[in-house]
Amino acid sequence: MSFQKNVEGKPLWIPKKERIWVFGAIAVSAIYFIWQLWSLLHLPSATLHDRRFEHTFKDYGSNARIALFVVLANYVLAFIIKQRIWATLAGLKKGMVILLRIVKKYHTSIAILAIALITLHAVAVFMYGFKWDFNNITGLLALIVLFPVPISGLFRYRRLDKKWHLRCGLAFAILFLIHSFL
Numbered sequence: 001m002s003f004q005k006n007v008e009g010k011p012l013w014i015p016k017k018e019r020i021w022v023f024g025a026i027a028v029s030a031i032y033f034i035w036q037l038w039s040l041l042h043l044p045s046a047t048l049h050d051r052r053f054e055h056t057f058k059d060y061g062s063n064a065r066i067a068l069f070v071v072l073a074n075y076v077l078a079f080i081i082k083q084r085i086w087a088t089l090a091g092l093k094k095g096m097v098i099l100l101r102i103v104k105k106y107h108t109s110i111a112i113l114a115i116a117l118i119t120l121h122a123v124a125v126f127m128y129g130f131k132w133d134f135n136n137i138t139g140l141l142a143l144i145v146l147f148p149v150p151i152s153g154l155f156r157y158r159r160l161d162k163k164w165h166l167r168c169g170l171a172f173a174i175l176f177l178i179h180s181f182l
Contacts, residue, residue, distance in 0.1 A: 013157055018108060025109035029116035036060075036120050040127060048127050057124030064117035065180055067110050072173055074100070074107045075166075108153070115150060118143065135179060142175035 014022050040056075047053055077100040081093065122143050130136055149172055152165035 013154055015157065021106065021109040022112070025112040029112050032113075033116045033120060037123065040120075040124060049129065053124075053128055057121055057128060060117050060121035060124060061180075064114050064121055065176075067114035067117060068173075068176060070103065071107055071111045071114060074103045075169070077103060111150070111153070115146070118146065134182070138175055138179040138182070142172055142179050145172045145175055 043053070077096060081096055081100060122139070125136065125139070145168060149165060149168045152161045152168055155161040156165040
């Protein structure tokens with residue numbers, strides 16, 4: 001039995017062409033997460049409750065927001081390209097297809113980096129002091145909905161997810177947008 005192919009011929013958990021990007025993103029995310037978590041845990045107690053520390057965790061959230069817009073562009077571009085309006089705008093559609101191809105290639109690796117930034121953002125918020133207000137509750141709900149997204153993404157590679165990756169991802173996107181902009 002080969003390690004590369006399953007006996008039934010099912011696809012691999014992570015396709016060979018994406019492995020280098022996925023494992024590279026996991027390595028970079030893990031190193032960055034450990035480094036930033038170490039620096040957060042070694043901050044003096046007085047700094048954690050200072051207004052300047054609020055900028056620290058907001059920076060993690062802002063960087064995650066930028067990464068998530070690239071990740072969500074995969075779905076938005078795929079939806080836009082499927083619309084019938086592009087029959088008259090063939091040149092523009094070709095450019096969007098090229099952009100979609102680039103976004104698809106880096107979708108998983110940027111999503112892994114975004115998850116690391118979101119986790120750092122959540123840890124820093126809890127260190128600062130979690131308050132039961134609208135912004136924190138929507139952020140907590142978005143974090144809870146985010147947990148099944150990477151797991152269902154792995155099942156997506158094997159076509160076993162039954163659209164859970166898309167559903168959880170869209171629920172997360174809605175909660176994330178509410179958390180970010182309201």
